[in-house]
Amino acid sequence: AQTVTQSQPEMSVQEAETVTLSCTYDTSENNYYLFWYKQPPSRQMILVIRQEAYKQQNATENRFSVNFQKAAKSFSLKISDSQLGDTAMYFCAFMKRSNTGKLIFGQGTTLQVKP
């Protein structure tokens, strides 16, 4: 069975600074995807960034980038130039490459960006 662990329940960062959220996972699969989702108070899960396990290159989406360490089973999210709108709950999620598309989520990290 796969598990996803986020060890930081809460984080805070000053506006315009950089913050890194941690995520580790456990799996015996070799072919999978990893995701970071953002959940603001509106409750809707919004996809932030996606990484395919077979790709060595770290994914980047504007101010968001990941540090994917497959051997260490680590998948951290770096947010650069933090903005007040980045305040939200962030979830790391794992998906086995199969025909089901089931997401396994971590416990989440609450990020507060301070002005």
Added chain:
Amino acid sequence: EAGVAQSPRYKIIEKRQSVAFWCNPISGHATLYWYQQILGQGPKLLIQFQNNGVVDDSQLPKDRFSAERLKGVDSTLKIQPAKLEDSAVYLCASSSLTGQQDHYGYTFGSGTRLTVV
């Protein structure tokens, strides 16, 4: 395209009552998911449909929860009778993908917050 629609947005019921949630996925999306998110935790998959067939319901408490997806479009999730521990946000999501296609994540709705008192 319109997003995933869910209703109601909030619901408060007493324990042992029944409740139903409704989800309308993005038009044309074959796969529909229901997740349960207990406060302070990540979402957990309850049931997955592909068209109107069930793909995975291994974590659905079948003694009290039921779900259906008529005609492969809208879906309802029902709890009967509700327990205090069912208090959670119920998220619906949909995806256009089936089979082993590259997966780019799904589109989630805004969820229904259920409080059982």
